[in-house]
Amino acid sequence: xxxxxxxxxFTPPTPQQVTAHLTRCAPRVSRMWVTQLPLLLLIAAAVMTxxxxxxxxxxxxxxxxxxxxxxxxxxxxxxRGIQDRVQKISDWTQLGQHERATRAIWKALPLxxxxxxxxxxxxxxxxHNLDKLTAWPAAEVAYDYLISRMxxxxxxxxxxxxxxxxxxxxxxxxxxADTNLRKLRSMAIELKNTPMSATYYYAALLQxxxxxxxxEAIEENRxxxxxxLRPLGVDAGHGYALLAWCYHQMALRQADNLQANxxxxxxxxxxxxxxxxxxxxxxxxxxxxxxxxxxxxxAYTSKMDEVEKTAENSEExxxxxxxxxxxxxxxxxx
Amino acid sequence: xxxxxxxxxxxxxxxxPADLERQLQIDQVLRMSILLGFPIICTIxxxxxxxxxxxxxxxxxxxxxxxxxxxxxxxxxxxxVSNMAELFAIDPQLAEARxxxxxxxxxxxxxxxxxTWHRLATLRxxxxxxxxxxAVCHSVLMHGPRNVEAVSQHLLLMLTEAQLARGDAYGAxxxxxxxxxxxxxxxxxxxxxxxxxxxxxMVGYDHIALADLHGKVQMAEMMPPLQxxxxxxxxxxxxxxxxxTEQAHWLDERARLLLSAEQHKHIxxxxxxxxxxxxxxx
Numbered sequence: 164x165x166x167x168x169x170x171x172x173f174t175p176p177t178p179q180q181v182t183a184h185l186t187r188c189a190p191r192v193s194r195m196w197v198t199q200l201p202l203l204l205l206i207a208a209a210v211m212t213x214x215x216x217x218x219x220x221x222x223x224x225x226x227x228x229x230x231x232x233x234x235x236x237x238x239x240x241x242x243r244g245i246q247d248r249v250q251k252i253s254d255w256t257q258l259g260q261h262e263r264a265t266r267a268i269w270k271a272l273p274l275x276x277x278x279x280x281x282x283x284x285x286x287x288x289x290x291h292n293l294d295k296l297t298a299w300p301a302a303e304v305a306y307d308y309l310i311s312r313m314x315x316x317x318x319x320x321x322x323x324x325x326x327x328x329x330x331x332x333x334x335x336x337x338x339x340a341d342t343n344l345r346k347l348r349s350m351a352i353e354l355k356n357t358p359m360s361a362t363y364y365y366a367a368l369l370q371x372x373x374x375x376x377x378x379e380a381i382e383e384n385r386x387x388x389x390x391x392l393r394p395l396g397v398d399a400g401h402g403y404a405l406l407a408w409c410y411h412q413m414a415l416r417q418a419d420n421l422q423a424n425x426x427x428x429x430x431x432x433x434x435x436x437x438x439x440x441x442x443x444x445x446x447x448x449x450x451x452x453x454x455x456x457x458x459x460x461x462a463y464t465s466k467m468d469e470v471e472k473t474a475e476n477s478e479e480x481x482x483x484x485x486x487x488x489x490x491x492x493x494x495x496x497x
Numbered sequence: 498x499x500x501x502x503x504x505x506x507x508x509x510x511x512x513x514p515a516d517l518e519r520q521l522q523i524d525q526v527l528r529m530s531i532l533l534g535f536p537i538i539c540t541i542x543x544x545x546x547x548x549x550x551x552x553x554x555x556x557x558x559x560x561x562x563x564x565x566x567x568x569x570x571x572x573x574x575x576x577x578v579s580n581m582a583e584l585f586a587i588d589p590q591l592a593e594a595r596x597x598x599x600x601x602x603x604x605x606x607x608x609x610x611x612x613t614w615h616r617l618a619t620l621r622x623x624x625x626x627x628x629x630x631x632a633v634c635h636s637v638l639m640h641g642p643r644n645v646e647a648v649s650q651h652l653l654l655m656l657t658e659a660q661l662a663r664g665d666a667y668g669a670x671x672x673x674x675x676x677x678x679x680x681x682x683x684x685x686x687x688x689x690x691x692x693x694x695x696x697x698x699m700v701g702y703d704h705i706a707l708a709d710l711h712g713k714v715q716m717a718e719m720m721p722p723l724q725x726x727x728x729x730x731x732x733x734x735x736x737x738x739x740x741x742t743e744q745a746h747w748l749d750e751r752a753r754l755l756l757s758a759e760q761h762k763h764i765x766x767x768x769x770x771x772x773x774x775x776x777x778x779x
Contacts, residue, residue: 205565212551212558221551228561254683257719389754396722396755440751 173262175298176269181289185308188272190282201231245274249281252288261292268292283309287323294330297449303330318359321350325362332369344370357394364391365402372405377416380409385430389437400441404454407434411457435461506590507597509617511629514636517614520600521640527604528567536560571606574599578616585623592620611637615648622655622773630659631668650676650685654773657692661699669696687720691772694731698768703735710736710744724772726755730764 176184196203208224208231248271255264268289275281290305306327313320324347331340344366351363368388371380384391384406392399407430414427435457438447447454540556542548549555577595584592599605599613618633634656638649653676660668673696676689690713697706710732717728729752736745753761 205561209558209562212549212555216550221554224554224558228558250682257683390757393755393757394722396725397718399754437754440747441754 361394404438
């Protein structure tokens with residue numbers, strides 16, 4: 164990742180940089196004697212009190228006691244500070260400030276080597292942020308790192324594997340993605356109406372789109388796509404946009420058959436409308452650049468574009484971001 | 498280890514602020530008695546039998562050890578109830594049994610007692626026992642858990658939701674005012690927004706509910722899908738009542754994509770949906 168100030172352009176890290184950083188900052192386990200040291204010192208201090216002969220030997224246990232208690236208090240404050248920092252990074256991710264979050268994760272990872280839970284959380288946030296920044300090869304490295312450290316049938320691992328499969332489809336690793344989708348199908352579909360099953364259905368649709376299996380994409384999704392993708396919330400718009408693209412491509416293939424062409428274009432407009440009800444065209448294009456081809460043909464002004472422009476000046480959103488940003492800007496500048 | 502069978506699981510009965518006050522007083526009396534009494538007795542015995550040249554110093558060491566032992570009791574009790582978010586969803590009866598067991602332990606550190614009551618409030622909130630949620634939240638907030646701001650925020654949110662469910666607009670207003678005074682995390686800000694919107698609809702302030710609509714829609718998108726859809730339904734109702742037909746239509750279309758027909762109907766009928774979650778319990 165290029166080390167630039169916050170004012171210059173941000174470049175996401177390369178897969179090699181992510182691998183190197185994760186190796187450098189791998190989680191570590193404290194040695195037993197280090198974790199038990201405060202208790203051992205307290206016991207030693209108690210025993211010393213029994214054999215105190217003069218002022219020095221009487222005073223020393225108290226110095227040890229004060230030292231241990233002070234160390235514990237400082238350590239608790241330090242851990243709380245790191246937890247607050249990780250929470251801020253999580254909030255930035257949720258607010259869509261992916262560049263800031265990625266920078267902060269890069270700096271925070273060395274600090275959490277002795278805290279495995281926070282370490283895992285930060286790596287998961289890194290993968291998510293890199294995904295949103297469309298640094299898909301680098302995001303895949305982070306997902307691989309997490310998946311290799313979890314049981315393969317754990318629900319969290321299945322969700323990560325599905326996310327990784329989507330990235331593999333974006334990275335044109337179609338064979339690997341196909342193998343993973345087949346493996347994950349039964350586990351994902353078992354949990355109906357959950358984000359996991361919705362992610363699976365989105366990945367399956369994306370696979371059809373990337374392999375130009377338009378007929379299968381339409382057959383499998385035209386009746387149930389809304390229900391299948393609902394657990395994704397507004398992100399379901401990406402799936403609707405893909406189906407609109409499929410219908411549009413089908414219309415182009417059937418240019419000679421006016422009726423079929425009209426039907427396909429009608430469906431394309433309907434699905435594109437659903438997509439733009441939930442997401443702005445900017446967000447749709449950022450994820451799937453091919454959609455730009457059809458946007459002009461469908462010529463629908465998305466209200467979400469107006470919402471995003473208006474909300475840029477929104478006081479409430481600004482206040483919320485300002486509260487979270489202020490302290491970190493001071494830290495960054497320092 | 499096998500879970501206890503169902504009919505032997507402990508339960509926590511109805512609680513009042515007086516119950517918490519009594520428990521805290523018993524804890525304090527017991528702690529002080531043990532913390533002072535045991536070292537004093539040991540010091541007297543050591544001086545009497547001349548076991549150490551510095552009985553007073555050793556006595557103070559024993560006091561430090563006693564203090565650590567008492568904290569260990571509280572730490573052990575805390576371990577049973579610290580991470581309960583998953584247990585609330587999977588087995589609420591086992592969660593209640595654990596809370597009941599910890600509440601019976603004495604003496605507990607004040608903070609552990611208050612945080613266990615917070616877990617009880619979370620359980621009652623999940624069970625939609627609004628009266629008990631209000632009682633338990635009020636009890637804990639009166640004693641102000643220190644150094645755990647996120648817990649106070651969570652208690653206020655649960656209290657507000659229970660008050661709205663009970664139709665107590667004034668109580669909900671007081672709780673929302675208190676929440677506005679505190680710096681909230683992002684998750685709690687979003688939950689407060691949903692509760693605030695419900696309150697505004699309850700008291701008929703539709704135009705205020707629709708203020709900065711686009712900003713609120715953006716914030717709603719950060720909520721979990723069900724809450725996001727519910728927020729759209731609330732704003733749709735406000736827009737309809739205010740005569741803003743175009744906005745209402747747009748919000749309704751989005752809500753119908755985010756919610757199933759059944760969910761949409763249920764929320765419209767009740768104008769309520771669970772908003773506050775156990776989240777990351779401290």
